Amino acid sequence: MKSNKQRRAEIKARRLERAAALEARLRVRDVRTPRVWESVPGLEVADKSKLAHCNTLYGEVPDFYIDRVFTCRDCSAEEVWTAKQQKWWYESAQGSIYSHAVRCSACRKARRQLQATASAHAGANLLREEVARLRALAAAKPNAVALAEIDAALxxxxxxxxxxxxxxxxxxxxxxxxxxxxxxxAGHPGGSNHRWWEREAADAAAKALARLAEEKTK
Ligand SMILES: [Zn+2]
Structure with a gap:
């Protein structure tokens, strides 16, 4: 039995081979007759109607895509950016015609995760700042601006x-x-059909009211 890792390595080796062979073939054949190539594996004919976003001024719009070998910017692995992936990127995702794959899929995934973590941290920091800012409003008597901010926060x-x-x-x-x-x-009645995070603010309000009533009787 072959392991998944072995199988993936074999697929990758075949793809690299195919891309190299295709490039060699394209060097000697007339590449301006894509019809001939339609059934060639590793080649996708471009749909120019979907490439309107590309600047055609310098003749940059391709007739077709072929599997391209590139070196990953992060891990230096040799990877294939397949013709199918290119077609999807330029035509479906409307990617810039000047952009191309620079990272292998593993490094792309790792980078995405890193970015997601970073933006989650940034969001948490913003929230912390906003909580501190709102809390500071309690130090002064409420004015119209503060009341509006509290209403928005509610x-x-x-x-x-x-x-x-x-x-x-x-x-x-x-x-x-x-x-x-x-x-x-009154606007947030309790009851078991409310989730705890919906009840939380109403519970806090009830507690605040109880505390205020207690202070009054002192
Ligand atoms: Zn990589």
Whole structure:
């Protein structure tokens, strides 16, 4: 039995061979008659109607694509950018005609993961900053701008922002905030059909109201 790794290596070797052979054939044949080539493996005829986004001024639009051997920028492995992949990239994804594959699929995947992690971190940092900014609003008496920000935070898709908004209202206190907190609780009735992250802000509002009522009786 061959392992998957062996099988992949064999496929890759065949592809590299095929690409080299095809390039050699194209060097000696008239490449401007793509009809002849339609059934050649490793060659895809271009659909020029899908290449309108390419700048044709310098005659850059291809008649067809062939499997291309390239060296991965990150790991230096020899890879084949297949004609099918090229056709998809230029015609379906509308990629720039000047762009081409520079990384093998493993390195591309690794890079994508790295970028996703980086943007998740950036998002978390932004959220942390926004939470801190909202929290700071509690230090001063509420004005129209602060109230509008708190209202916006209450509608936020981020549960941490909704909960912080409730906390700020509770810390502001006063009859106006009590009315607003009560309205929020009334608009978010509890019950088992609500998920915990939907109940969370309403629970925080109920707690803030209880605390405010307690302070009043002191
Ligand atoms: Zn690579």
């Amino acid at each position: 509608q936020s898709k981020w549960r941490s922002l909704r909960v912080v908004a409730i906390e700020v209202m509770g810390r502001w206190g006063g009859p106006e905030q009590v009315v607003r907190l009560k309205a929020f609780v």
